[in-house]
Amino acid sequence: MYLYIETLKQRLDAINQLRVDRALAAMGPAFQQVYSLLPTLLHYHHPLMPGYLEGNVPHGISFYTPDENQQKWLRELTPDAQDANKPGEMPITGVYSMGSTSSVGQNGTSDLDIWVCHQSWLDNNERLALQKKCNQLQKWCVSMGVEASFFLIDENRFRHNESGSLGSEDCGSTQHILLLDEFYRTAVRMAGKRILWNMVPGEEESHYDDYVMTLYSQGVLTPNEWLDLGGLGTLSAEEYFGASLWQLYKSIDSPYKAVLKTLLLEAYSWEYPNTQLLAMDIKQRLHDGEIVSFGLDAYCMMLERVTHYLTSIDDHARLDLVRRCFYLKVCEKLTEAQPGRNGWRREILTQLIKEWGWDDARLQMLDNRAEWKIEQVREAHNELLDAMMQSYRNLIRFARRNNLSVSASPQDIGVLTRKLYAAFEALPGKVTLLNPQISPDLSEPHLTFIHVPVGRANRSGWYLYNQAPDMDSIISHQPLEFNRYLNKLVAWAWFNGLLTAQTRIHIKGNDVCDLPRLQELVADVSHHFPLRLPSPTPKALYSPCEIRHLAIIVNLEYDPTSAFRNQVVHFDFRKLDVFSFGQQQQCLIGSIDLLYRNSWNEVRTLHFNGEQAMIEALKTILGKMHQDAAPPDEVDVFCYSQHLRGLIKTRVQQLVSECIDLRLSSTRQEPGRFKALRVAGQTWGLFFERLSVSVQKLENAVEFYGAISNNKLHGLSIKVDADQTRLPAVVNGYASEGIIQFFFEDTQNDRGFNIYILDESNRVEIYHHCEGSKEELVRDVSRFYSSSHDRFTYGSSFINFNLPQFYQIVHIDDRLQVIPFRSQTLTQICATTPDNSSNDYHQPRYHMH
Structure with a gap:
């Protein structure tokens, strides 16, 4: 037994060193420096060191001794730093990187996920101080050009089934065994104790604790030399459901990486309840002595398991997609010579594409992803979306089949499903965002907007082409997008990055909107609406949707004031009412387009025309504001009238602001808020009720x-x-x-x-x-x-x-x-x-x- 354990320890140390070497070799100098110094910064605490905080901050890593390079850095920092900060007790059990680090999936843009495992005897104040130190270290990593996330892990977290809170990185209550599964198969020990789980044979997993106690009692292992997070136990159907939702959540921002992980979970569910977790496969190979084999690469093994699953269910479409996702995630362009680059990653890919039978044309297309434009990006987006939605449907079927009561908290499930809805749900007027990390630049040198009036062979509305207005070239191309209204097309082109300051805009349809007016709209939208915003917080996703930024676009497609040209218009300056103007009581608002971004970061558009456009737009805006909502951060009015532009804009701004104030300030004690508005000689009442805003036409005084x-x-x-x-x-x-x-x-x-x-x-x-x-x-x-x-x-x-x-x-x-x-x-x-x-x-x- 002793010799077997010693052999396993040597194998474990050997594979860990191989992973450390691979992690460093794949990255640039900044990453290498950060990765090498993080253990030192957690072991020592000194005012001249990054991450320093005043007060009693836990520091010190068990069994850690700085290597030669780390000692040299300490001496350069301050001669007494090492002596002055030698910790007594070692509250940090170990520091481990996990995820893609050291695998074939690690590339030049990969971030770091660091687990800082600590003793369970730390109290709340000490844990809080250590978390603050990690937050400071995270900022230092960013200053070095490395994205890093730190997770404080109590040694007993998985034994007590504890969970974190749902955030941008923490999966909250949605995972337990699956998170431990990923840690055990991908962890790289940067400093501290070895991971005990690796020493327990697969056949002993079902009575993990008893086997460990036997090793301790026989003196084969010493208890305080090992990190023991517990055995993997049994994967519950509820946890699979929550974990799959979490991966779908992650897929919104990192689609290529998440497709592989989502399909792994789907493969797990296909095997359920006899699921063999991937970490168990890797451990078996470790016990069998497969150290240098590519099969011990966590990403390769994930692909192997998913390939087996998709082949078994005869799903060759998603198998082809997952292979392309794998290739793009590895980010080794095989069509380009890379002298001096890591040979092992290219060797793996070369071997795989030979098995897949890919030709040079396919490789060239994938390697040129940075040059993809909207047609290819839309195709890739739709393919990724279809794959994710297929996984989601399989997930729902799995939940029904197993009669699940989900283990994740209702709040976490609510946040996950809300974000999926906000990102993927296609709704009328919603601007679909097509570029989640697929291609960095979708800008077009030319965009042409063509209007087709009613009565033609093609359906009436606006067509968008990424061509100059040469009819021969346009006739031979399909339009990029169609919509009945111009505002939606402009918003789609802007928020998807096709429309930039360098884009030349052309228009065919001057009877509805001319080029200067279109250019004004583009300038207004691009000036007021930033392309990128931080992702919505879990709190925002859990709360009712609220309008955050609203633009009201007046008279873009129909402008009643254009009829005033070369006419004498009689009106009374004392009664200058743009909604009921002059002797004819004409409404000077002919069309209103709404463009707004909500608290879930959805972008929506709506269109209203005719004499009652103002009333309909007001009712719609106010109906989208629940009684207790916060007012929009910004409300802009863009007016494109030929005449009286300033007056119309000011009056609409006043009216909208007043109605929003009435809607959001009404209370149960004052339910009878009312706003009357005369439009085109008719009087309308807006009634601000607790749950809604209603509109009533008031024909006469008694009404x-x-x-x-x-x-x-x-x-x-x-x-x-x-x-x-x-x-x-x-x-x-x-x-x-x-x-x-x-x-x-x-x-x-x-x-x-x-x-x-x-x-x-x-x-x-x-x-x-x-x-x-x-x-x-x-x-x-x-x-x-x-x-x-x-x-x-x-x-x-x-x-x-x-x-x-x-x-x-x-x-x-x-x-x-x-x-x-x-x-x-x-x-x-x-x-x-x-x-x-x-x-x-x-x-x-x-x-x-």
Whole structure:
């Protein structure tokens, strides 16, 4: 037994040294320096060292002694650094890199995943201090040009089934055994204790702890010389589900790497419940003495297992894809001579492509990935997406087959599925982003936008070509993209990187939009919307979607003011209302396009046209804002009208800002928020309710006052034209311009009442046989006016900020007379209400404009 264990230790040390050598040989000087010095920086703690923090910071790695190069660096740093900082206890069990490091999958852009394993006796403050030190070291790595992530691992984490929190790198509660599986098959010991798991034969895995205790009791192994994270145990169906979701999550940002890992998990599920984890295969080969074999390369073994799975289920399409992903991940261009480069990686690839039967043309195409443009990128994107969605469907089937109650926390599952939805779900108006690390430059020298009007052979709308506007070349090419509206095509080209400052833009369709207007739109979008933003946080993904950046694009495709050219337009400067303009009460907003980015980093577009475009756009914008949302970080209005551009832009900006404020500031205690807007001579009401914003067309005064009243008027309400029916003479006597006046007249036999309404200009509306409570109507209308003041507008000619006046027509001494309307309820309310309270009831005031 002793000799066998000693042989295993030698093999373990030999393969670890081989991996260290391969990790360093594959990378540049900066990576080599970072990789070599990290153990020293975690072992010692000195003010002149990167990662230093004041206070009691745990440092010191078990069984670590600096090598010659590390000692030289320490002496250069400060002569006393080594003596002054020799740690007593060694809280750090070991430091290990894991993942692609040292494998054929490591390339010049690979990052570092570092596990800092520590003793379980560290308290919370000590763990926090060590984490801060690691955060500082991470910043130092970035300053050296190396992306590194540090993970603090308690020795007992996997024994107690603990998990981290979901973040950009930490898989949270979604993995346990599978994370340990990846660590055991890919770990490279940089400093500290050897990993005990490697010493336990595969056939003893099911009673791992008993076998380890036997080794200790026989004196074959010494307990404190080994890192023991525990055995691999049994892979649960729930964990497979969570881990697969995690890999799909990662695939959004690193598609080529994630395809291989996702398919490995799919292969695991195919074997379930008799899954043989990949780490067990590698350990078996270690015990069998296969040290130098390429088969011990973690990436090659992953490909081998996935190949076996896809061949077994006869899925040759995804097998071909996974081979291309593997080749691109390795990043060794076999069509280019690489003198002095690592021979072993190229040797592996050369051997593999010979087995696959690839020709030079395929190699050339893959090696030229940096030159791929939109057609190839879209094809690759769709292929990767199809593969991921196939894995997702298989995952759902697996979950149903095993009747899963998922082990991952509901919050983690929510975050994972939200990000998948945000990245992959195709929705009307959504801008699909096609370039997740597929090609670095999709810019086009020429983009041509062609409009096809209604009635032609092709469907009407806009077509985008990456050609100059030479009809012969365009006719022989398929369009890159089609949409009914120009805004969507511009957004698609901008956010996918086709449209840059150097791109020459051309347009065919001047009857809808000319080149200067298109160039203005491109400039506005590119100036206000950055291409790249940080990925949404788990908190943002777990929370309801919110609009973060909104652009309102006015009159891009239809501009009513263009008709003003060479015309005399009559309007009153005192009533310059762009929504109901001039004597014809014309709406000067003909089309509105929305372009917005939300808190999940989706980019969306919407289009509205016609006289009611403003109302429809407002309702849509406000409907996408839940009551407790944060207001957008930025709201921009881009206006492309030929005339009155500044006025239209300002008015739309004011209106949108006011409505957003009303939507997001309404509370349950103040549910009756209301905004009236006159558009093209018609009045519309926007009602800000707790769960939604509704729109109602208000044809007349009773509808308006009924809409804002909690007591809706009901019964038969007949409007009578004032030209045909004369007002009671007593009403004529009270008519006064500049104020709104209500006259109530009770009908005989108590069959309801009539209402005579005179607006500011003494225009008359008459309603017969109304039913309902006059008192409540008066109360609610008075309340609306006293609380709204300048918050609300209702067209320039219908309402001012005077309170309406209410009268009752009565018979006194056989004569009709008008007296101020009074009710007991209203009198009591007014008597107890301070005049300066903007939210309470007021007695009618009598004053004129």
